[in-house]
Amino acid sequence: MSAAQSTTSTLAGALWPAKANPILRNILLVVAGVALLTLSAKVQVPFWPVPVTLQTLAVPLIAAAFGARLGTATVLAYLATGLVLPVFASAGFGPAYFVGPTAGYLVAYPIAAWIVGSVAERVGNRVLPLFATMLAADVLVLALGFGWLAYFIQSIEKAWLGGVAPFLFADLVKVGLAAALIGLSWSGLKKLRG
Numbered sequence: 001m002s003a004a005q006s007t008t009s010t011l012a013g014a015l016w017p018a019k020a021n022p023i024l025r026n027i028l029l030v031v032a033g034v035a036l037l038t039l040s041a042k043v044q045v046p047f048w049p050v051p052v053t054l055q056t057l058a059v060p061l062i063a064a065a066f067g068a069r070l071g072t073a074t075v076l077a078y079l080a081t082g083l084v085l086p087v088f089a090s091a092g093f094g095p096a097y098f099v100g101p102t103a104g105y106l107v108a109y110p111i112a113a114w115i116v117g118s119v120a121e122r123v124g125n126r127v128l129p130l131f132a133t134m135l136a137a138d139v140l141v142l143a144l145g146f147g148w149l150a151y152f153i154q155s156i157e158k159a160w161l162g163g164v165a166p167f168l169f170a171d172l173v174k175v176g177l178a179a180a181l182i183g184l185s186w187s188g189l190k191k192l193r194g
Contacts, residue, residue, distance in 0.1 A: 009121045010067035011185055026070060033062045033074035038087040050102055050149065050163045051089045056141065057174035059109050060116045060134040064182045068117030075113040079106060101163075104148025105141055112137035125186030131179035138171050 040058035063071035150159035
């Protein structure tokens with residue numbers, strides 16, 4: 001698939017084709033995505049050691065809308081921003097977040113974005129395959145987050161109870177919502193174009 005085909009096979013590409021100024025378009029989409037990820041981190045239920053946030057809604061939503069390359073670049077830009085600005089859930093920032101209790105989740109986000117974006121470029125508005133892919137990517141995020149957290153706190157049981165179990169139902173709902181929003185957006189776009 002060429003870069004041009006990849007762009008038009010995404011929701012962002014269909015809504016805002018990259019004909020006139022693709023660099024400006026991509027920069028603005030990345031900035032918007034970083035802002036969405038930041039907001040999604042701030043909407044949280046305080047929980048130790050990992051807060052429940054809306055990031056597991058925002059990451060697949062951005063990836064499915066933007067595609068693999070731009071979605072992953074957006075997540076990486078968010079993580080890079082977290083080195084210097086307080087974009088993460090606890091309003092902190094800096095390199096310590098990449099070795100703290102949530103590091104596994106943060107590292108998993110760009111991988112999940114690549115997976116979801118790659119499939120979204122191929123399936124477009126087909127909600128079921130998109131949902132299945134988003135769910136698989138979420139399992140990957142939870143697995144990497146759990147693995148690092150278990151190492152960090154030196155307890156598999158506490159890592160499961162604090163880093164996976166509280167997220168299972170909520171993540172299922174968030175992934176379902178993300179897939180539905182992408183499907184509805186594609187349907188709305190088709191109706192607008194008649």
